[in-house]
Amino acid sequence: MAAWKSWAALRLCATVVLLDMVVCKGFVEDLDESFKENRNDDIWLVDFYAPWCGHCKKLEPIWNEVGLEMKSIGSPVKVGKMDATSYSSIASEFGVRGYPTIKLLKGDLAYNYRGPRTKDDIIEFAHRVSGALIRPLPSQQMFEHMQKRHRVFFVYIGGESPLKEKYIDAASELIVYTYFFSASEEVVPEYVTLKEMPAVLVFKDETYFVYDEYEDGDLSSWINRERFQNYLAMDGFLLYELGDTGKLVALAVIDEKNTSVEHTRLKSIIQEVARDYRDLFHRDFQFGHMDGNDYINTLLMDELTVPTVVVLNTSNQQYFLLDRQIKNVEDMVQFINNILDGTVEAQGGDSILQRLKRIVFDAKSTIVSIFKSSPLMGCFLFGLPLGVISIMCYGIYTADTDGGYIEERYEVSKSENENQEQIEESKEQQEPSSGGSVVPTVQEPKDVLEKKKD
Numbered sequence: 415m416a417a418w419k420s421w422a423a424l425r426l427c428a429t430v431v432l433l434d435m436v437v438c439k440g441f442v443e444d445l446d447e448s449f450k451e452n453r454n455d456d457i458w459l460v461d462f463y464a465p466w467c468g469h470c471k472k473l474e475p476i477w478n479e480v481g482l483e484m485k486s487i488g489s490p491v492k493v494g495k496m497d498a499t500s501y502s503s504i505a506s507e508f509g510v511r512g513y514p515t516i517k518l519l520k521g522d523l524a525y526n527y528r529g530p531r532t533k534d535d536i537i538e539f540a541h542r543v544s545g546a547l548i549r550p551l552p553s554q555q556m557f558e559h560m561q562k563r564h565r566v567f568f569v570y571i572g573g574e575s576p577l578k579e580k581y582i583d584a585a586s587e588l589i590v591y592t593y594f595f596s597a598s599e600e601v602v603p604e605y606v607t608l609k610e611m612p613a614v615l616v617f618k619d620e621t622y623f624v625y626d627e628y629e630d631g632d633l634s635s636w637i638n639r640e641r642f643q644n645y646l647a648m649d650g651f652l653l654y655e656l657g658d659t660g661k662l663v664a665l666a667v668i669d670e671k672n673t674s675v676e677h678t679r680l681k682s683i684i685q686e687v688a689r690d691y692r693d694l695f696h697r698d699f700q701f702g703h704m705d706g707n708d709y710i711n712t713l714l715m716d717e718l719t720v721p722t723v724v725v726l727n728t729s730n731q732q733y734f735l736l737d738r739q740i741k742n743v744e745d746m747v748q749f750i751n752n753i754l755d756g757t758v759e760a761q762g763g764d765s766i767l768q769r770l771k772r773i774v775f776d777a778k779s780t781i782v783s784i785f786k787s788s789p790l791m792g793c794f795l796f797g798l799p800l801g802v803i804s805i806m807c808y809g810i811y812t813a814d815t816d817g818g819y820i821e822e823r824y825e826v827s828k829s830e831n832e833n834q835e836q837i838e839e840s841k842e843q844q845e846p847s848s849g850g851s852v853v854p855t856v857q858e859p860k861d862v863l864e865k866k867k868d
Contacts, residue, residue: 441481443494450504457544458519459484459536461495462505467513472531479533484540491518491540518543525590530651542593547585551597558603560595561617566641567593571602572612577633581614584634592641616640619692630697639697645688646702650709656700657728664750666703667710668721677721680740684723687746695750714762715775725753731768732760 445460461477463470481493498505498513508517508524516527518540525543529535548570551557560567570581578596585594599611606615606622614625614633623640630636639659646652648665656663664687666680681703688701704710707718710726714733718724723746725734737758740746752758762768 441485441493442478443492445494445496445501447501447504449494449496450507453519454521457491459491459493459540460517460519462498462508462510462513462515462517463495464499464513465497470514473514476531476533476536480536480540483533483537489540489544491544520544528590528655539590543589547589548582548594548596551595551601554601554603557597557601560593564593565643566616566618567595568637568640569602569615569617570594570596570612571599571608571615575612577612577614580633584637587634588637588641592637619644619689623696642700644692644696644701645685646700648702648704652702653709653726653728659700660729661700662698662734662753663700663702663726663728664746665710665724665726666721667707667718667724668703668705670705672721680721680723683740683743683746686743687750690743691747698754699750712776715771723749725750727760731764732762734758734760 449458459480461470461473463473477493477495484491484493496505498510498515505515508515508519509526510517514531516531516536518525518527520543527536527539529539551560551569568581568585570578572578581594588594599608602608608624614637615622616625616637618640625633625636627633639661642652642656642659648663653663664684666684668677668681670677684701684703687695707720710718710724713726713731714724723736723740727733734753736749737752738745738749740749749758
């Protein structure tokens with residue numbers, strides 16, 4: 415009886431899971447060639463995938479959850495997916511070059527999603543890009559609500575001006591990353607001090623910073639640099655994104671599972687520098703920490719001891735290693751100043767020699783990781799091609815040997831035939847013209863000849 419109840423419970427759970435999958439898939443539309451003509455009628459969030467792509471298969475259940483969530487909250491954004499291999503012409507028109515590719519299509523505009531492939535991040539992207547490019551903040555209550563909701567956002571304060579036109583242009587390019595608002599001076603919190611109007615501000619890290627055209631240069635470049643919090647928990651994706659900012663990244667490389675004093679101390683030092691020396695270093699440095707050294711090892715092509723501090727230039731793959739022991743904040747500040755004045759020499763880079771080294775390192779790392787994770791698979795992947803190559807080489811060698819042997823036999827047979835022909839020719843010359851039998855001529859002894867003569 416107990417076994418029957420357990421079996422019934424398992425069957426019920428399986429049924430519920432299947433129903434959930436069916437329900438989720440019902441809110442994601444499978445798109446075909448008709449999508450090209452009808453897409454302008456709505457705002458679409460589309461996953462361009464390939465059936466054989468492993469990352470696409472991993473994204474599929476998350477994408478189904480996105481479709482269900484967007485439908486349940488009444489979003490105007492429709493969620494769909496398209497097999498880019500079956501409809502390659504449509505995919506190429508949208509600039510699809512890899513799988514999966516997520517795009518939000520709004521009128522004639524197509525926005526690429528480049529963030530983490532999680533449900534919440536994808537939905538946040540859809541809400542941000544599908545709405546107004548620049549959203550008004552009509553009251554202080556709304557302003558405070560945005561501060562609580564968003565960790566980083568930009569605000570234009572003032573009326574019509576050339577600066578606002580630049581702000582709109584920057585927003586149209588960078589809306590995929592962050593939020594853009596506009597407000598009047600009366601709406602801005604009292605703690606904000608503005609020297610002149612109009613102005614562009616970024617609110618983050620529980621404070622604000624004002625754009626200065628003279629010191630910060632191009633507005634779009636400034637926004638691209640300032641769209642990150644000053645201190646971040648880093649991963650490979652964030653480091654890749656930071657490459658566009660042109661900033662150096664000061665990292666505490668630690669093991670977060672290790673609670674020893676040295677690990678926590680280095681992390682605290684980086685956090686303190688990011689907070690207390692923000693005005694001094696924010697134009698040139700981004701600060702954070704990274705759990706583990708695997709990703710850093712691939713950049714450095716070396717084994718980095720943990721815990722430690724490293725400074726990366728992700729735009730050209732250069733890095734700076736410590737020239738001193740970091741005991742306190744002052745040591746870290748001095749290390750950063752030495753980097754800025756050129757005292758600490760940059761290592762790595764993207765020269766031709768470094769690229770060749772990286773190719774060799776990546777190949778070696780791939781082979782080692784395959785054999786570590788699955789020795790049998792490694793033997794199959796690398797042993798099978800080597801075996802095929804060996805068989806081919808053996809076949810070529812034996813073919814050459816047999817050819818030489820046949821050629822030698824042919825030369826010997828040819829020589830024997832020539833000899834035989836010479837013998838036959840000599841016999842024919844010795845035959846009498848009458849055609850009688852050939853009698854060999856034997857020379858008689860000299861004394862016999864003399865007796866005959868007498």
